[in-house]
Amino acid sequence: MRTLVVTNDFPPRQGGIQTFVAALLERRPPGSLVVLASRSPGWEAYDAALPYPVVRRPTSMLLPTRATARDAVSLVREHGCDTAFFGAAAPLGLLAPALRAAGVRRLVGATHGHETGWVALPGSRQLMHRIAGGLDLLTYISEYTHTRLAPALADRVAMAQLSPGVDVDAFTPDADGAAVRRRHGLGEGPVVVCVSRLVARKGQDVLVEAWPRVLARHPGARLLLVGGGPLEAALRKTIADRGLGGSVVLTGPVAAPELPAHYAAGDVFAMPCRTRRGGLDVEGLGMVFLEAAACGLPVVAGTSGGAPEAVQDGVTGHVVEPRSPEAVATAITALLDDPAKARAMGAAGRAWVEQRWSWTTIAATFAALLEG
Structure with a gap:
């Protein structure tokens, strides 16, 4: 199984979603991954140290444009990807139909916190409906976010909890302050x-x-x-x-x-x-x-x-x-x-x-x- 990861949120840009996505990938077999991401300062050095390929679109904000879709489909075909993971389902999950047409059999999108605001507003709620309808699975990080998302989306897509984790070897009582x-x-x-x-x-x-x-x-x-x-x-x-x-x-x-x-x-x-x-x-x-x-x-x-x-x-x-x-x-x-x-x-x-x-x-x- 090889997974295409499509994400705007990826190091070296800092932030909670970036840390979450990078930590998930760190624990996957390197040969099972290829990443499509945006650029942020220092990306060349960061990518050179990774054990899996990363393709950076020439933009600081990765959006579900036709150009992004072309690159994603090309990577699916080049690397034989049969699964895809969206580091943040909104809005990049809109690419799901194009990836499925290219041969991806399973599409998973992650939600974090901001999507609870999206489903509360009529316009963005319709967008979340479209995204959910193209995925096989939508993940949520907490029971709270599930209670906010499920009424709008659970009839369109399967949902499961995928919370961030803690590196217990780095964050330890033995750390020296x-x-x-x-x-x-x-x-x-x-x-x-x-x-x-x-x-x-x-x-x-x-x-x-x-x-x-x-x-x-x-x-x-x-x-x-x-x-x-x-x-x-x-x-x-x-x-x-x-x-x-x-x-x-x-x-x-x-x-x-x-x-x-x-x-x-x-x-x-x-x-x-x-x-x-x-x-x-x-x-x-x-x-x-x-x-x-x-x-x-x-x-x-x-x-x-x-x-x-x-x-x-x-x-x-x-x-x-x-x-x-x-x-x-x-x-x-x-x-x-x-x-x-x-x-x-x-x-x-x-x-x-x-x-x-x-x-x-x-x-x-x-x-x-x-x-x-």
């Missing part, structure tokens, strides 16, 4: 860490608003916000206006290989994600909660979308009202007040990720779904 602590002057006190893009849905603004309440009980604590994004300037202004510059650190963007050390620099992970725009801007799952748990950290999560599925509430962490700085601060201070309980939650999280969320488990599921 000492260098990160030194680099950012975090000292020896407790550190609350948040790893995510700086966008409104992720809730870093609520963390900053809650932070004075945490400092009132733990004056030596530090808040480490890892990542970049459009909210950065506003966050820096708020931090300066409230005199929190000595206890809140923004790292800016961090390369993926450095993320385990940044998690390890923390004692508690917190990201109070919230749903916005009438449900159109929602957390599909929240892999950062699982990566943090794999590193042995207790987590504090918001209620958005599938995020509660990435936490065993009261066991591996807490799920809180994400729009309430008081609730967020209470959950964080409770963990800082009782380090032994926090460590026990972190250990429980690590065990749960190893059992349910490791890439070994997810890769086996992916192989079964491809094979039908």
Whole structure:
């Protein structure tokens, strides 16, 4: 069996879908893959190190155009592909009929989080209907996204869960955060860490608003916000206006290989994600909660979308009202007040990720779904 992977979301461009697709492919036999993707800075060096062929269309955004369809069909015929996988079904799944006509027997498309917004709007819902009707299987990442997608699509295509996984060898309690602590002057006190893009849905603004309440009980604590994004300037202004510059650190963007050390620099992970725009801007799952748990950290999560599925509430962490700085601060201070309980939650999280969320488990599921 050889699989054509058609994806706009592929490294070296960073992002959750890119990481998801690359990790799935890393665990497939190299001779079973060929990839059609868009270009992003550094793609030549990245592709040269891969054990399977990658064809890049001369565009930064891969869309289901006639030119993309021609290239995809050509690859199917050249490499004898009998299966196809769309890294994000919308909109590239529109290519499915052309690939089936070229001889592909099984077509699988993945959904993530944004498709829940697509099915909520009449125009894009019709597009999702077309995409689903051309596929043999549509995957979803969480029960939350399934409940949003299934009413519109389950009568058109089979559906199955395919969640992202965690590299439990990279994200581990043995990761060393000492260098990160030194680099950012975090000292020896407790550190609350948040790893995510700086966008409104992720809730870093609520963390900053809650932070004075945490400092009132733990004056030596530090808040480490890892990542970049459009909210950065506003966050820096708020931090300066409230005199929190000595206890809140923004790292800016961090390369993926450095993320385990940044998690390890923390004692508690917190990201109070919230749903916005009438449900159109929602957390599909929240892999950062699982990566943090794999590193042995207790987590504090918001209620958005599938995020509660990435936490065993009261066991591996807490799920809180994400729009309430008081609730967020209470959950964080409770963990800082009782380090032994926090460590026990972190250990429980690590065990749960190893059992349910490791890439070994997810890769086996992916192989079964491809094979039908």
